[in-house]
Amino acid sequence: MRRTPLGTAAVALTVLLSGCASLQSSATEVGGVRMTDERPVRDGGTLTVALNSDPDKLDPSLAQTLVGRTVFAGMCEKLYDIDQDGTIVPQLATALPDVSADGLTVTVRVRRDARFSDGTRLDADAVVGSLLRHRDLPGSARATELAPLERAEATGPDTVRITLKQPYVPLTGVLADRSGMVMSPAALRTYGKDFTNNPSCVGPFRFVERVGGDRIVLRKDPRYYDADRVHLDRVIYRPIPDGTVRLANLRSGDIQVGDQMAPVDVRGALTEPKLQVFNSPSLGYQGIGLNVGNVKGLGEKPGPIDTPLARDVRVREAFALSLDRELINKVVFQGMYEPACGPISPGSAIAPGVRPEQCPKRDAERAGQLLAEAGVKTPVRMELKVSTTPESGRLGQVVQAMAKEAGFAVTLRPTEYATLLEETDNGAYDAFTSGWSGRLDPDGNIASFLRTQGAMNAYGLSDPRIDELIARGRTEADLRERASIYEELTRRVNAEHALVYVYRQKNYAVAGKGVAGLRIYGDGLVRVSTAGYVQ
Known part of the structure; x- marks a missing residue:
């Protein structure tokens, strides 16, 4: 639905602009349902993930859906992310923001070892360009989130200074979602409004193709700064709205992961020896x-x-x-x-x-x-x-x-x-x-x-x-x-x-027992950067 088509876990949550946020589960696995799978995996292979609907635009500024966020998790990293405990952690940034005493100036430092999938180097200018696009692009779904942003500027090759109209407590959390995704400035110049069909970000996988209503294909990006930890060669996302069909395809092995599974299908999967169930608590x-x-x-x-x-x-x-x-x-x-x-x-x-x-x-x-x-x-x-x-x-x-x-x-x-x-x-x-x-x-x-x-x-x-x-x-x-x-x-x-x-709702995902390394945290996203097939 909108723009999803997360619980039994205890939740602790604290958010401050200059601090961190926490969403904590009482256990990694409860009653046969888990949030992560830490078994060692081998390199290679293709993972097919079934989504419950076809994502909307693959443009972080315009996108609105949860299924789209799941695809972005494979190819578009953010300034910040959340970890297994729900704590906000740096991703493309190197540390949590520095905030002035009056709350009006925020300084973010970004990685110097990252490249976009088109080869362009990540730097402060790219971050500034993406932030301003998220705020100003007509029709941007990020406009309200970034409305307090008065100015963003690069004060060095890896330093971004954000000036706010007033103190904005939610900013760190905002930058841990699509407003924090950084897009290749070269791709934005080349494709403009058609960026949605040619997305280029920093991520473990790069965009290959999209066939509307059928599949979105990503391939491992050798330029990714942490490519040695990425095991899969490809990830394919397939929209399969009918949960019964998703479950049947999981049983047959035609797909390996089913996202946003309905309760009736989760109950069926719990009795299947070849399947495993993941669950994350809900914030929505x-x-x-x-x-x-x-x-x-x-x-x-x-x-x-x-x-x-x-x-x-x-x-x-x-x-x-x-x-x-x-x-x-x-x-x-x-x-x-x-x-x-x-x-x-x-x-x-x-x-x-x-x-x-x-x-x-x-x-x-x-x-x-x-x-x-x-x-x-x-x-x-x-x-x-x-x-x-x-x-x-x-x-x-x-x-x-x-x-x-x-x-x-x-x-x-x-x-x-x-x-x-x-x-x-x-x-x-x-x-x-x-x-x-x-x-x-x-x-x-x-x-x-x-x-x-x-x-x-x-x-x-x-x-x-x-x-x-x-x-x-x-x-x-x-x-x-x-x-x-x-x-x-x-x-x-x-x-x-x-x-x-x-x-x-609680966010349920089902995967074959041969799949390991999945991460499903409190934001409900299926993370595949460390996923693969068991050794």
């Missing part, structure tokens, strides 16, 4: 987005929409009250996920997210009363766009049945994933299944989606109080005060019901 959420003001597309000024859902918050609240989150988890996900009713994971140490047991209970009677108070004709007709995966279809059917009892007539519109993203970005929808894989800092789950004209605010939500709280959360370094801000922000967001949070 899944829910249903409602169009309350998206009339001209992402980044444009919101406007009025003549639907009951958009006109009256009571209608949206009624829809939210029609949903039984616990039952949805049991019926659709076999109890392997958990109910959610807010943007922040309950395990966050920055701001305590709403725990599953605190979520509102279904109240169809109250929903009916709200519709009567709103004076709308019942049943309220609405179209819900769902992706074409079987799991998304089952979710849609359960939502349809529950909403019907509360006075809604929901029509399901199964839509191919890339098309669903395009249509919802453009505002061509009533409601859609909306989700996010999650970020370490709560700002990463909120600002781009719920701030007025945010880079991924497909809902058209515009609330001055929400905007004010987002701005305060970004600049407040005191952890207690930040927690208070995000608690209030969660209440305010939930009162708008533009994004109805429904469940928080």
